[in-house]
Amino acid sequence: MTQGDMLYEGKAKKIFLTDKADEVVQYFKDDATAFNAQKKGTVLEKGIVNNKISSRLFELLEHAGVATHFIKNLSDREMLARRVTILPIEVVVRNRATGSIIKRLGLEEGLVIDPPLVEFFYKDDALGDPLITDDHVRMMNLATPDQVARLKNLSLKINEVLKPFFQERGMMLVDFKLEFGLWNGEILLADEISPDTCRFWDIKTGERMDKDRFRKDLGRIEETYQEVLKRVCG
Ligand code: TMP
Numbered sequence: 020m021t022q023g024d025m026l027y028e029g030k031a032k033k034i035f036l037t038d039k040a041d042e043v044v045q046y047f048k049d050d051a052t053a054f055n056a057q058k059k060g061t062v063l064e065k066g067i068v069n070n071k072i073s074s075r076l077f078e079l080l081e082h083a084g085v086a087t088h089f090i091k092n093l094s095d096r097e098m099l100a101r102r103v104t105i106l107p108i109e110v111v112v113r114n115r116a117t118g119s120i121i122k123r124l125g126l127e128e129g130l131v132i133d134p135p136l137v138e139f140f141y142k143d144d145a146l147g148d149p150l151i152t153d154d155h156v157r158m159m160n161l162a163t164p165d166q167v168a169r170l171k172n173l174s175l176k177i178n179e180v181l182k183p184f185f186q187e188r189g190m191m192l193v194d195f196k197l198e199f200g201l202w203n204g205e206i207l208l209a210d211e212i213s214p215d216t217c218r219f220w221d222i223k224t225g226e227r228m229d230k231d232r233f234r235k236d237l238g239r240i241e242e243t244y245q246e247v248l249k250r251v252c253g
């Protein structure tokens with residue numbers, strides 16, 4: 020496998036072409052942003068942690084029957100993945116109320132959400148990734164009604180796989196964001212699943228074990244990412 024030109028650079032990752040038209044290298048950076056990149060920083064070795072955790076979780080999900088873009092881990096910061104066309108929809112699953120839903124709806128922090136809630140956000144930085152409904156998705160032709168149903172079912176299934184996995188590791192899976200891509204007409208789970216894209220609360224102490232430490236200046240960011248890595252991959 021030869022790494023080729025850079026195809027895309029996002030806030031936390033770079034995507035490189037390979038000598039196979041169907042495969043890309045996903046490289047994880049240490050760059051961290053929050054609030055639509057108004058806040059910027061670096062979290063040392065975050066890229067390594069997120070690549071390893073994502074690789075482990077994609078493997079776990081593949082075993083559970085969820086098709087993902089993950090092919091294999093290449094190095095500390097790189098994974099080989101299917102070249103997908105990312106759907107411009109961020110799917111958020113919530114088991115507890117925190118973050119944007121509290122500001123939007125005035126819910127109490129930590130409120131149990133059962134059955135879990137699935138929300139869609141339009142992936143557009145210029146617009147600040149606004150919340151959208153199924154009807155917006157249809158109106159804007161972002162996905163077909165069948166694809167919308169599949170995104171919801173897949174996201175809830177992913178939640179059912181991840182929740183007990185983290186529970187066994189002393190972590191509550193509070194909420195998370197997923198991105199999906201189209202590949203040969205199939206929907207594959209893509210992007211990453213990491214402390215950047217999930218919220219984890221330590222079951223014993225309630226400590227925040229995710230990017231909220233960066234967003235809210237809670238300190239001990241690097242140590243916390245390493246602790247999540249240890250619990251997931253150690
Ligand atoms: P929110 O409460 O800010 O809407 O975030 C919901 C979940 O999505 C949370 O686990 C953090 C994650 N997330 C991202 O991965 N990327 C983002 O740009 C945002 C805003 C949230």
Ligand code: ASP
Pocket residue numbers: 030052053054055056057215230234
């Ligand atoms: N990734 C998003 C951004 O930069 C925000 C976030 O994760 O809170 O801006």
